[in-house]
Amino acid sequence: MMAVVHMFADAAVIAKRNMIKIKRVPEVLVFVLLSPIMFVLLFAYVFGGSISIPGGSYREFLIAGIFAQTVVFGSTFTGVGIADDIQKGIIDRFRSLPMSQAAVLIGRTASDVVYNVLTLLIMALTGLVVGWRIHSSLWEGLVGFGLLLAFAYAFSWTMALVGLLVPSVEVINNASFMVIFPVTFIANTFVPAENLPTVLRTFAEWNPISSLTQAVRELFGNIPPGTPDPTAWPLQNPVIYTLIWAALIIAVFAPLASLRYQKAVKQG
Amino acid sequence: MGNVIEAFGLVKRYGEVVALDGLDLAVQEGSVFGLLGPNGAGKTTAVSILATLLIPDSGSARVAGADVLKEPARVRERIGLSGQYAALDEHLTGLENLDMIGRLYRLGRSRSRARARELLEVFDLSEAGSRPVKTYSGGMRRRLDLAGALVASPPVLFLDEPTTGLDPRSRLDLWGVIRELVARGSTLLLTTQYLEEADHLADRIMVIDQGRDIAQGTPDELKTLVGGERIEVTVVSSSDLPRAQEVMQRFAVGELASEVRNRRVTAPISGGAAVLTKALRALDAEGVNLHDVGLRRPTLNDVFLTLTGHAAEPNGTRGTSEDQSSVRGKATS
Ligand SMILES: Nc1ncnc2c1ncn2[C@@H]1O[C@H](COP(=O)(O)OP(=O)(O)OP(=O)(O)O)[C@@H](O)[C@H]1O
Ligand SMILES: [Mg+2]
Numbered sequence: 001m002m003a004v005v006h007m008f009a010d011a012a013v014i015a016k017r018n019m020i021k022i023k024r025v026p027e028v029l030v031f032v033l034l035s036p037i038m039f040v041l042l043f044a045y046v047f048g049g050s051i052s053i054p055g056g057s058y059r060e061f062l063i064a065g066i067f068a069q070t071v072v073f074g075s076t077f078t079g080v081g082i083a084d085d086i087q088k089g090i091i092d093r094f095r096s097l098p099m100s101q102a103a104v105l106i107g108r109t110a111s112d113v114v115y116n117v118l119t120l121l122i123m124a125l126t127g128l129v130v131g132w133r134i135h136s137s138l139w140e141g142l143v144g145f146g147l148l149l150a151f152a153y154a155f156s157w158t159m160a161l162v163g164l165l166v167p168s169v170e171v172i173n174n175a176s177f178m179v180i181f182p183v184t185f186i187a188n189t190f191v192p193a194e195n196l197p198t199v200l201r202t203f204a205e206w207n208p209i210s211s212l213t214q215a216v217r218e219l220f221g222n223i224p225p226g227t228p229d230p231t232a233w234p235l236q237n238p239v240i241y242t243l244i245w246a247a248l249i250i251a252v253f254a255p256l257a258s259l260r261y262q263k264a265v266k267q268g
Numbered sequence: 269m270g271n272v273i274e275a276f277g278l279v280k281r282y283g284e285v286v287a288l289d290g291l292d293l294a295v296q297e298g299s300v301f302g303l304l305g306p307n308g309a310g311k312t313t314a315v316s317i318l319a320t321l322l323i324p325d326s327g328s329a330r331v332a333g334a335d336v337l338k339e340p341a342r343v344r345e346r347i348g349l350s351g352q353y354a355a356l357d358e359h360l361t362g363l364e365n366l367d368m369i370g371r372l373y374r375l376g377r378s379r380s381r382a383r384a385r386e387l388l389e390v391f392d393l394s395e396a397g398s399r400p401v402k403t404y405s406g407g408m409r410r411r412l413d414l415a416g417a418l419v420a421s422p423p424v425l426f427l428d429e430p431t432t433g434l435d436p437r438s439r440l441d442l443w444g445v446i447r448e449l450v451a452r453g454s455t456l457l458l459t460t461q462y463l464e465e466a467d468h469l470a471d472r473i474m475v476i477d478q479g480r481d482i483a484q485g486t487p488d489e490l491k492t493l494v495g496g497e498r499i500e501v502t503v504v505s506s507s508d509l510p511r512a513q514e515v516m517q518r519f520a521v522g523e524l525a526s527e528v529r530n531r532r533v534t535a536p537i538s539g540g541a542a543v544l545t546k547a548l549r550a551l552d553a554e555g556v557n558l559h560d561v562g563l564r565r566p567t568l569n570d571v572f573l574t575l576t577g578h579a580a581e582p583n584g585t586r587g588t589s590e591d592q593s594s595v596r597g598k599a600t601s
Pocket of ligand 1 (some may be wrong): 285286305307308309310311312313314461
C-alpha cells in the first residue's frame with residue numbers, strides 16, 4: 001500500500017519536473033500547437049472540399065480522424081523525452097535513488113498527456129473555425145475527448161519502450177513515423193473503411209485507430225444520417241473495443257518498459 | 269569497524285572487452301577508498317555495479333549491509349552517487365534540481381528545500397541557484413552534481429572522477445568539502461586518474477588496470493613502491509657529476525641514480541620544495557653549474573610503469589613518453 005503511495009508521490013515529482021521543462025522551452029510548445037492547426041487546415045481545405053460523403057460534410061467526418069492521428073503521434077514525445085533523459089545521464093541519477101522505479105515512466109507518460117490536452121484544445125478551436133461542430137451533447141463531446149486522451153496515453157507506453165530500447169531521438173522520430181503513419185492511414189481516419197480493398201479493409205476494421213475514430217465520430221455526432229452501419233464488430237462497438245485495446249497496450253507495454261528501465265544505462 | 273563496501277570477484281564483459289576481470293575490494297567504514305586507473309580501466313563499471321546501476325556477469329557485492337544484487341532498493345537508501353558525467357536537468361534551476369532529488373529521497377517538502385539551499389551555500393552556488401543549469405559552467409555543474417549526491421547525507425558515497433574538468437582552485441575547494449564529509453563519518457569510494465588526488469584524499473588506494481587489481485595500499489606504501497618524490501639534477505659538464513652526487517647524497521632518502529651519459533643525478537627525497545631549495549643552495553656553494561633541475565613527483569604514469577611495465581595511456585603525449593624513458597632508465601641502471 002505504502003509502495004503505491006510512494007510510487008504516485010514520486011511520479012508527481014517527475015511529472016512536475018517535466019512540466020517545468022515545458023514552461024522553460026516554449027519553442028517546443030509552439031511547434032506542438034502549430035502543427036495541429038496546420039493539419040486541420042490542410043485536411044479541411046485540401047481534402048475536405050474534394051471528397052464528398054453522402055448526406056454529410058467530409059470536413060466534419062475528417063476532424064475525428066485528424067484528432068486521433070495527431071494524439072497518437074503525440075506519443076513520440078514520450079519516447080523522445082525518455083531517450084533524452086538517458087542520453088543526459090539523468091536516468092542514471094534516478095536509478096541510484098531510493099525512489100519507486102516505475103515512477104519515472106509513470107511521471108513521464110502522465111506529463112505528456114498535457115501536450116495532448118493542449119493539442120486537442122487547439123485543434124478543436126481550429127475545427128470550430130473551419131465549420132466543425134459537435135452535434136451531440138457537451139457531455140458526449142467530453143467523453144469523446146476523454147477517449148482520445150485515454151488511448152493516446154496507453155499508446156505512449158509503446159513509445160516509452162522504444163525510447164528505452166533505442167535512446168536516440170532520430171531513431172524514435174523515424175520509428176514513430178514508420179509505425180504510426182501507416183497505422184493511422186490504414187484506418188477509417190480519412191476515408192470510410194468500406195472504400196478500402198479487402199485486405200486493407202479487414203486490417204482497417206480491426207485497427208484500434210479506426211475504432212477510436214469511429215467512437216469519437218459517434219460521440220461528436222459527426223456521422224451523417226443515412227450512413228450504412230458498419231459491419232465489423234469493432235466498429236459496431238467502438239468505445240468498448242478502443243478501451244480494451246488501451247487496457248491491453250498498457251498491460252503489455254507498461255511492464256515491459258518498466259523491466260527495461262531497470263537495465264537502462266547510458267550508452268557509450 | 270567493519271567493511272561498508274565489499275565486492276567479490278566482479279566480472280563484467282562488453283562483448284570482447286573485459287571491463288572488470290574478477291575485482292575484489294573492501295572499504296572500511298568511515299574511510300576514503302581511492303580507485304585509481306587510466307581510461308578504460310573499469311572504474312566507472314565498478315562504481316556502477318556498486319551503485320546498483322549495472323548488473324555484473326558474475327560476482328557479488330554488499331554495500332552498507334545490503335546485497336547489491338538482491339536488495340538494490342535497500343542499497344539505494346544508503347548511498348549517494350555522483351557519476352563521471354554530471355546528471356542534471358538542464359532546464360531546471362540548481363535549486364530545483366536539488367529539491368527534486370530531495371523529494372525523491374522522500375525528505376518532505378520543507379526539509380528538501382532547506383537542504384537544497386544549504387548545499388547550494390556549501391558549494392558556492394547560492395547565487396546561481398535560481399538560474400537554469402544550462403547557463404552553468406562545467407565546474408558549476410560538477411559541483412551541483414556532487415551536491416546532488418549529498419542531499420540525503422547518505423552514509424556511503426560514490427564519486428566517479430569528482431574533480432575532472434575543474435580548475436585548480438575549484439579542485440582544492442572540492443577536496444576541502446570531501447574531507448569535511450568524511451570527517452563526519454561518511455564512507456567514500458572515489459575514482460580518479462590522478463595519484464595526487466588519491467594521495468590527498470584516500471586512506472587506501474587500489475590501482476586497477478584492465479579490470480584487475482594491480483596494487484593496493486596506503487598512499488605512502490604506493491609511493492614508496494614507485495619511488496616517491498625525487499630531485500633530478502642535470503649538470504653542465506660531466507666533471508661536475510661527482511660533486512653533484514656527493515651533494516645530493518646528503519638530501520637523498522634512498523639510493524641515488526646517476527646517468528653519466530645524460531649528466532644527470534636523481535635523488536629520492538622527502539620534504540618537497542623545502543628540500544629542493546636547500547639542495548640548490550648546497551650545489552651552488554659547491555660551485556656546481558646546473559643545466560636543469562626539477563622536483564618530480566610520482567604520477568599515475570610512474571605507478572603504471574612500475575607496476576605493469578606499460579604506460580598508463582596507450583597514446584601518451586610527448587611529456588609522458590619522456591617520463592617513461594627516465595623511469596625505465598632508472599629501473600635498469
Ligand atoms: N556500455 C558499454 N559498451 C561497451 N563497452 C563498454 C561499455 N561501458 C564500458 N565499456 C568498456 O569497458 C571498459 C571499462 O570502462 P569504464 O567506463 O569502466 O572505464 P573507466 O575506468 O571508468 O575509464 P575512464 O577513465 O575513461 O572513465 C572500457 O574498455 C570500455 O570501453
Ligand atoms: Mg569512467
